[in-house]
Structure formats: C-alpha cells, structure tokens
Amino acid sequence: MTEICTITKSPYGRLQDGRAVELYTLQNNRGMSVGIITYGGIITSLVCPDRDGQCDDVVLGFDALAPYETDSPYFGALIGRVGNRLADGRFELDAKPYQLALNENGVSHLHGGECGFDKVLWQAESRITSDAAELALRYVSADGDQGYPGNLTVEVVYRLTGDNRLFAEYRATTDAPTPVNLTQHSYFNLAGKGDVLHHELTLNAKAYTPIDQHLIPTGEIAPVANTPFDFRVAKKIGAELDTSDAQLTLAGGYDHNFAVSQATAGELTRAARVHEPTTGRVLTLHTTAPGVQFYSGNFLDGSLQGKGRDFTHRSGFCLEPQHFPDAPNQPNFADITLRPGEEYRSTLCFSFSTDT
Template sequence: MNLTQVPFGTTSDGIGVDLFTLTNDHGVQVQLTNYGGTITSFLAPDARGELGEINLGFDRLEDYLTRSPYFGCIVGRFGNRIAKARFQLHGKEYRLAQNDGEHHLHGGVKGFDKVVWQAQPFQNDAGVGVRLDYLSPDGEEGYPGNLSVTVTYTLTPQDELRIDYRATTDQATILNLTNHAYFNLAGHGTILDHVLQIFADHFTPIDATLIPTGEIRSVAGTPLDFRQPTRIGERIDQDDEQLRYGGGYDHNWVINGPAGTLRPAAVLTEPTSGRRLEVHTTQPGMQFYSGNMMPDSLPGRGGQVYTKRSGLCLETQHFPDSPNHPNFPSTVLEPGQVYQETTVFKVGTTA
C-alpha cells in the first residue's frame, strides 16, 4: 500500500489544495483532492490485468473550479433535488437557492463540492486513505445548524474504495450526502454497452422537472427494471414517460434490504474490458444517472473529449426531496444524533 500527497493548485481566493494518490498492492489507484472531496482518478485492471481509467475527470484544478458537472465530488448538504427550494422543519420554513430551475440541487450555489476540506492522510490495517473534515456554519446555503462533517476515503487491499460519512449538528437540520463519481469501465465511448444490475424492486417516479411524485412504484414491467443484468442502452430510448422526463435514466431506486446495513446496491460490468464494479451501501436509495445532461463536448483528462452519456453515476443516497415527502426515509438530523453512512465501490473483473 502506498500514499502520496502533492500540491494541486490554489482556489480563486488563494487557498492551497492538495492531491492524494492511494495505491494498493494490486495496482488499483485512486487520486482525490480536498477541493470538494473530489475523486479525480480511479485506475483498475481489466481482464488482461492492464490498468485503465474508469472515472471521468480533469487534469487540472482549474477545470474543477470552473466547469465540472459535479465530477467525483462530495455533494451536500443535500444531494439531489429539493422541490421549490424549500422545506419545513419543526414548523419553520427554510428557503434555499434555486439553482436547478425553480428547485434546489446538490446543496446549492456553493455546496460541499466547492469548498476546501481539511485533509488528514493515513495508513492502517484497513488500507490507505484520507480523512476530510468540514464545518458547515449555521445558515450556509440556507441550511440551519452548525454541521460538523467527516468523510473518510479508504482504499483497501481487497480493491475496495470505502467512503464513510459521519456528521453531527448543534440544531435540527437535514442532511443527504453522496459521492458524484462518473464511471466508464471501458475508459472511453458511451456507457450504453455497460451491463447494470440494481438490487431494487421499487423506484421513486419523477415529474417533468425531475422531482419525485411521492409514489414508491414497482420496477416490474418498466424500463427501470434492472433486477437482472441488463444492457443500459437496451431500453434507454423507449417511449416511456419516466425516460422522457429524465432524458434517459435519472432516477432513485429503493435498494432492497434494511437501510443502515451494508448490502448490495448494484453491479456494473463492461464486456470489452471485462471490468466489474460492485456497489454496497447502508443508504436506502441510489440514483442511477446515465449522463443525459452532459455537454456535447467537454475536454477532459488526457485530451479526451467527454460527450453525452460518456459516464454514469451510481449515487447512493436518501431519496430526493425527502423533506417534502413524509413517507420517505427521514433526512432530519437532530442535536445529539450522529449521521453515519457507508458506501463501498469494489473493482474486479468478470472472469
């Protein structure tokens, strides 16, 4: 196991940012920066044992500062959408930034993806990693409470990238943390030939503005049924209301099994490379986003140009707009409570 730390540049207000490289004995390598807790690179072996990039990203900090579509970052305080950018908590209404039409998205104008976290690299029996800490002050982006957040990335000897989230608050608030990595197991091209399995019998339908209706609907008989391994491109262009609303897949699945326990959420494979990605999580849901709104031409790492559906996201989470749907799992965090969630991305091959 190996860990290195080098300067990665400075933000527009002069704060220095570092780049951390985590490597295990199999050559699996994860690079991340404490700007936004962003995973900038993820190298994994293919079926022939050759290492290749499976994560969309940029070479320079400047690109993350100016034009990133949430590549690889931590999103918060509230990942995903909140309808009309408002919610009620203990009888009081809170108003947030409307940064997605009339709605609130991924924590607002300056969410957790756009702040510099305090970083502490470590190496122990579990692997090599970086602990990131951030204190989000009361009122930041309209959210109540001083929120103390810790996100720990660990690369294990078992080829797992483990992400542990922990947070406490001094007054009632809402919280929904996730990572927004874009994966492409082939390293290039679209993700339409990837094969995906999601361990979910239900999903939360959306309206035309991508806000959940509040219904929890069976996937049976819909293009959102990924209970068996299915090629992503097989049904993505079907004439289906939910696919029309999302421009493809941009939905939350209700992961089978009890939330709070680490259990399988998804398996992604890619036939030409033979790469395999397993997702396990304690979270109740997972957003599968098929990159429908990516720019037509986005210069990326190493001279690559990313286009629509060049990458996909598997964002483990609580359900979107949870504060406005009492039937959804609660995202309220009270003083004295500890928010704790874990997600594990395990790389391997199909052979």
C-alpha cells in the same frame, strides 16, 4: 515488510481566491489507485486493471483544478448538505419554513446549493493501516450556510483496501435540527472511453421513485416490473434507454432514485453491479443507504474535455447512494432530519474486480 497500500501528497493548484489545493493518491499493490483532492473531496482519478491486467482510469474528470471550480457537473465530488433535489428550494422543519437557493434552472435546489460540499476546501489527514490507505476529510458547515440551519460538522473517510475496494464513510453531527443527505458523485466508464450504453447493469431494486417535469419525485414508490426501470436481471444500460417511456422522456434518460431491496439501516447491502464486457471490469456497489440514484449521463454533450477526450452524451454513469430525494417535502419518504445529540452515519463501498 512491504506495505499493502501507500499514500502520497502533492500540490494540485490554487483556487481563484489563492487557497492551495492538495492531491492525495491512495494506491495498493494490485494496480489500483485513487486520486482525491481537498477541493470538494473530488475523486479526480480511479485506476484499476482489466481482465488482462491493463490499467485504465475509469472515472470522468479534468486535467487541472480550474474546470473543477468553474465548469464541473459534480465530477467525482462529495455532495451535501442535501444531495439531489429539493422542490422549489423549500422545506419546513419544526413548523419553521426555510428557503434555499434555486441553483437548478431557477426551480429547484440541487446538491446542496450554489456552494455545496463539492465547492468547499476540506481539511485532510492521511493514514496507513495494516490493510488500507485512508484519507479523512473534515468540514464544518456554518449555521445559515446555503440557507440550512445549524452548524454541521462533517467527516468523510475514503479508504482504499488491498483487495480493490474503495469505501467512503460519512459521519456528521449538528447543534440544531437540519436535513442531511450526503453522497458521492463519481461518473464511471469502466471501458475508459466511448459511451456506457453497452455496460451491463444490475440494480437490486424492486421499486423506484417516479419524477415530475422538474425531476422532482412525485412521492410515489412504484414497482419496476414491466418497465424500463427493471434492472433486477442484468441488462445493457442502453437496452431500453430510447423507448417511449414517459419517465425516460422527462429525464432524457435515467436520472431516478431506486429503492434498495432488503436495505437494513446501518448494514452494507449490495445495491448495484456493473459489468463492462470488452474489458471484463466489474464494479459492485454496497451501501447502507436506502436508495441509489442511477444517472445515465444525459446532460453530457461534448462541451467538457479532460483526460484526452471529450465527455460526450452518455460517456459516463453515476450510482449515488442516498436517502430518497426531496424527502423533507415528501411525507411518504423517510425523514432525513439530523438533530442535536444524534450522529449521521452512512457508508458506501465501490468494489472493483474482473470477470475472470
């Protein structure tokens, strides 16, 4: 019987401290493959067909391990303990204050700190099921890691199915109260080249969370209607990107959290759809998370290279399912505290198809 999906394992290099990193390649029989390394749980490649059957790599990334360790803007990485930003690197939990590293311009704590989950070596276990290839990654973040309390045990299962869906299923438990907000940080370009301004984006969101000058949410949950943030009907990413909107000016483009409409805890909800008209590729995101960060590649400037090209301004976009940023400091946002005896659970699904 022919397998629908396969997994291969190969060496990917060694970190500066000498530890070996492995590459797992998940592949199905419809032309889709995903490369994932044990360092950072990073998706290094994602190959899928266009409307004519031509396969291209549609994620940004490097050709070797070294730049992932030293230069990466979170290309393809798993993010935690707390994704996105925490104002002043501070939060209070059960009346006790905590101070974390200020690893973004000395003013905020970003994506879990100086050594977040994107910079650790995960333990891997692969398996084949009747309709999928699965890679389970496990890591224990010790009490005090990056300033966070409690020993946090995390498992992330990547699952590639025979119908071109890639799942990431997150589980975590703790022995002391701690904030948790895990996500995935792939940069997509469905054309495999150029910028993403002509990609057509739909976001299932009636509201978003405006930011301040440090890209931290103000606490407001604002309607998208009559703003450049209204993607309820498909429009090109670049359609209103350069308008004189105060929020776009603060972020240098889109770098905002959107509130997923009709989101129900624990249930997959369609959050976004992206159509690339020249290739016909379509990416659809479903998530159990209440929010999704849409980032338009504002900080890419051509100084990073990989896969035979320079990663120039807005040459990739991110859709990061998440709880709302800076939630521990925002009474208007849902609590993200995980406590002993509870289990953190979150699932995302990137589905790939074409318009014909």
